Amino acid sequence: MDLVESYAQDLGFARKRITRALLALLLMALLAFPWVAPDYMVFIATLVALFSIGVIGQNLLIGYTGQISFGQAGFLAIGAFSFGHLSIWGAPFLLALAGAGLMAALAGVIVGFPSLRLKGPYLSIATLGFGVAVYQIFVNSEVLSGGRSGLAIAKLKPMFGLSSVRYEYFVYMLLLAGFTWVSYNIVSSFVGRAFVAIRDSDIAAEVNGVNLTRYKLLAFALSSFYTGVHGALYAQVLGHIEPQIFNILESITLFAAVIVGGVASIEGSILGAAFVILVPKVFADFREMVPVVYGLGIIIVLMFQPLGLYGLWLKTRLYFQLWPFR
Amino acid sequence: MGGLLEVKALALHFGGITALQDVGLAIAEGETLAVIGPNGSGKTSLFNCITGIYRPSSGSISFLEESLVGRSPDAITQLGVARTFQNLRLFHNMSVLDNLMVGRHLHFRKNFVHAALRLRAEEIRHRRRCEEIIEFLNLEPVRKSRAADCPYGVQKRVELGRALATEPKLLLLDEPVSGLTQEEKEEFSYWIHEIRGRFRITILLVEHDLRVASRLADRMVALDHGVKIAEGTPAEVQRHPEVIKAYLGE
Numbered sequence: 045m046d047l048v049e050s051y052a053q054d055l056g057f058a059r060k061r062i063t064r065a066l067l068a069l070l071l072m073a074l075l076a077f078p079w080v081a082p083d084y085m086v087f088i089a090t091l092v093a094l095f096s097i098g099v100i101g102q103n104l105l106i107g108y109t110g111q112i113s114f115g116q117a118g119f120l121a122i123g124a125f126s127f128g129h130l131s132i133w134g135a136p137f138l139l140a141l142a143g144a145g146l147m148a149a150l151a152g153v154i155v156g157f158p159s160l161r162l163k164g165p166y167l168s169i170a171t172l173g174f175g176v177a178v179y180q181i182f183v184n185s186e187v188l189s190g191g192r193s194g195l196a197i198a199k200l201k202p203m204f205g206l207s208s209v210r211y212e213y214f215v216y217m218l219l220l221a222g223f224t225w226v227s228y229n230i231v232s233s234f235v236g237r238a239f240v241a242i243r244d245s246d247i248a249a250e251v252n253g254v255n256l257t258r259y260k261l262l263a264f265a266l267s268s269f270y271t272g273v274h275g276a277l278y279a280q281v282l283g284h285i286e287p288q289i290f291n292i293l294e295s296i297t298l299f300a301a302v303i304v305g306g307v308a309s310i311e312g313s314i315l316g317a318a319f320v321i322l323v324p325k326v327f328a329d330f331r332e333m334v335p336v337v338y339g340l341g342i343i344i345v346l347m348f349q350p351l352g353l354y355g356l357w358l359k360t361r362l363y364f365q366l367w368p369f370r
Numbered sequence: 371m372g373g374l375l376e377v378k379a380l381a382l383h384f385g386g387i388t389a390l391q392d393v394g395l396a397i398a399e400g401e402t403l404a405v406i407g408p409n410g411s412g413k414t415s416l417f418n419c420i421t422g423i424y425r426p427s428s429g430s431i432s433f434l435e436e437s438l439v440g441r442s443p444d445a446i447t448q449l450g451v452a453r454t455f456q457n458l459r460l461f462h463n464m465s466v467l468d469n470l471m472v473g474r475h476l477h478f479r480k481n482f483v484h485a486a487l488r489l490r491a492e493e494i495r496h497r498r499r500c501e502e503i504i505e506f507l508n509l510e511p512v513r514k515s516r517a518a519d520c521p522y523g524v525q526k527r528v529e530l531g532r533a534l535a536t537e538p539k540l541l542l543l544d545e546p547v548s549g550l551t552q553e554e555k556e557e558f559s560y561w562i563h564e565i566r567g568r569f570r571i572t573i574l575l576v577e578h579d580l581r582v583a584s585r586l587a588d589r590m591v592a593l594d595h596g597v598k599i600a601e602g603t604p605a606e607v608q609r610h611p612e613v614i615k616a617y618l619g620e
Contacts, residue, residue, distance in 0.1 A: 057488060229486050235482065237472050250422075
């Protein structure tokens with residue numbers, strides 16, 4: 045039975061007992077995972093974790109605020125190279141990570157300005173231009189990109205006697221958990237409501253006292269912060285970055301993850317991240333088919349399952365809630 | 371007259387089209403003023419000018435002695451003007467409660483860190499105010515339903531509630547009872563009357579249903595082709611020859 049006795053309870057995180065139980069189970073599974081799975085799988089889970097952070101960020105912008113952006117590769121590159129330079133200068137991991145996020149957020153605010161004037165497809169084109177421009181700048185500037193050989197980034201030094209792969213897995217999962225929790229909080233606060241209000245009806249949002257300029261820019265800053273952190277973590281995992289990694293396909297991958305996972309859903313973002321990481325692994329023998337799978341995925345989702353993988357989960361849950369009735 | 375809202379010589383042009391021309395009106399505090407007129411007579415344009423969605427070509431709008439011209443819609447709401455829309459502009463994918471909470475947005479002490487760390491004292495404070503409005507408008511059964519799933523009559527109520535949640539001094543209602551059944555119209559008229567009595571809110575009303583309009587309004591203004599053609603008590607305005615001509619032709 046689900047009885048809410050106070051407003052505070054109604055606003056609580058993971059309010060229902062069943063949700064908490066599932067969450068605990070999931071956490072235990074994630075804790076045990078690196079000890080039962082081979083290193084390669086653990087590495088893939090690490091990739092999913094870092095991608096999830098970026099996808100959640102993009103979902104805040106695309107799914108919640110409704111500002112369709114294709115400049116993700118640019119933010120990834122800014123995050124990755126900021127992180128690279130900072131860690132080469134000797135900044136500790138978390139500081140470099142924050143620096144990378146903040147640099148990307150700053151770029152996000154700058155890119156956000158066109159969003160005050162442009163809507164829908166026009167905004168997508170403007171942000172696409174930004175992504176391409178950043179790519180070109182990094183490709184052509186040896187100072188920024190570290191020249192032909194790129195930037196080499198030292199691996200995280202494992203602690204607590206863990207192997208490198210496992211240590212990285214735990215650090216990244218912890219970061220993902222933090223980002224996920226904060227995202228849930230933001231989405232259910234006045235900030236999240238302002239975002240959704242802008243998406244559903246910008247005029248009504250304005251008339252109800254939501255400052256469009258402030259919240260659109262905040263959405264851009266926030267989502268680019270996430271994407272910047274994603275870029276930084278990606279750089280750390282790869283150990284070596286060059287600008288060619290952050291091409292337009294990377295933007296499309298993140299966009300596909302948002303759509304396939306489910307717009308305006310944080311769980312969906314994580315599922316979407318898993319999708320875009322696992323597809324290239326599954327189709328490893330047909331690399332050139334990967335973009336086709338993304339494209340088909342987007343089309344199929346938009347046609348048959350507008351809420352994406354998250355919608356699929358909702359339906360499954362509903363089925364079991366109603367079971368044995370239909 | 372020291373009115374709450376004073377509109378003087380307001381004009382609005384879109385290229386060669388004149389939407390409003392030399393419109394002037396004033397509302398005293400606590401009054402209910404109805405604006406009537408046939409389709410396309412500029413009633414909604416007038417609302418859009420007052421709430422900052424359109425920028426008037428010339429003329430002045432002052433609210434509590436402050437000019438509204440050139441202010442952004444959210445700044446105008448901040449001053450205490452709220453409105454509803456003729457064709458409903460709800461936040462469709464939010465719950466009814468969240469729609470009202472957006473109305474509370476401008477009263478929030480906005481602290482991003484509190485939002486991110488799930489410190490919800492503010493949220494609970496405003497939730498109480500929303501619950502009062504929910505109770506007033508009988509929205510309890512749909513509190514957590516998605517706004518888009520609610521029937522039309524309920525959606526109209528939600529929009530009214532959202533406007534009330536901003537705690538306005540002046541409430542602009544754009545055709546509040548259009549598209550409702552007779553019973554719903556009567557209910558709605560009652561609420562509008564109650565808003566005036568209980569919350570002491572001044573109301574500017576656009577309405578096609580003259581029976582509802584004349585019952586609710588103290589005074590009436592008639593527009594036709596963007597020009598004010600009559601002003602006075604409801605009975606006077608409805609008998610005015612220009613008004614009859616505008617509605618029925620020669």
